[in-house]
Amino acid sequence: MCVAENFRALRDAVIRAAMLLGTDRVYFVAPLVRDARTGRVLVEAGLPKVWARHYRSALHQIDPILQHAIHVSAAFIWPRDIDYEKLTDQQRRFMKIAARYGLESGIGVACYGPQGRAGFLGMTWSQDTPASDEMLLAVHQVGQVSFQRYCQIVKENFKLTPLSNRELEVLSWMCGGKSNPAMAKIIGVSRSSIDAYIRRIFAKFQVTDRTAACMRAYSLGIVASDEVKNMVELARKRDEEGS
Structure with a gap:
């Protein structure tokens, strides 16, 4: 097998x-x-x-x-x-x-x-x-x-083309539900730059929409889910309380 x-x-x-x-x-x-x-x-x-x-x-x-x-x-x-x-x-x-x-x-x-x-x-x-x-x-x-x-x-x-640090940042915010204008404000770049980053992410992931891109990111372990983030935060708090 x-x-x-x-x-x-x-x-x-x-x-x-x-x-x-x-x-x-x-x-x-x-x-x-x-x-x-x-x-x-x-x-x-x-x-x-x-x-x-x-x-x-x-x-x-x-x-x-x-x-x-x-x-x-x-x-x-x-x-x-x-x-x-x-x-x-x-x-x-x-x-x-x-x-x-x-x-x-x-x-x-x-x-x-x-x-x-x-x-x-x-x-x-x-x-x-x-x-x-x-x-x-x-x-x-x-x-x-x-x-x-x-x-x-x-x-x-499936051969994944590596994402740049900026593309990873945009992907993380996108999977967190942020809109393109919100991401532009958070990262400090123009709206057109965000649009360009997202197009590159779509091309590298071989998808055509945000939902599919986020699903691909979660399945490949590129972006952590909210559940994983919460588990990490709880573990960090337990470590701090125990120290």
Whole structure:
């Protein structure tokens, strides 16, 4: 799995691993983020094509399995570990649709890679016997190893032109929600200069809008999210209190 040279080879390796674990229905989703509006890459095997089509177009926006994965650090079983009382009507509808297409129950795990990247691996589990702790650990290991290789392949296929210090500064403020006039005032340059920096960032990131640029920056670990900044600030305060 670690030596898979491309996405197809990696997909086939995960399918073989899943079959050894007792299932031939798997799916992988990236990125794993809280913003449900974010487009998702879906790779699946053994699942109906109609489900995959609907998932890519709309169902990913209401998937409670992905949202649950964000909040847990180990592999889990759905629907057992999902609190139905906290699901919205749309999320309950998703679970019914998923069951209709063969995803009534399964094992899922959040997978983490370099530069803050995260994805999700799910395997259906329809056997009569409950999944053991050893099974959950095995799915966790498959997910982590495969996602690490996925990140390597993505990096190999995307060559990023380095950003200048000024472009990094503009990018940071842009991801913080600042407008172009506000950035010009903060940095002390003209509005036209900000426009030029943003065009260069778009070109280097191979995107056409601010949202896509910020998503690329977060996924590549170039800009820290507010959550990471808050964690750093809390850690700094704890260090100061302890000194």
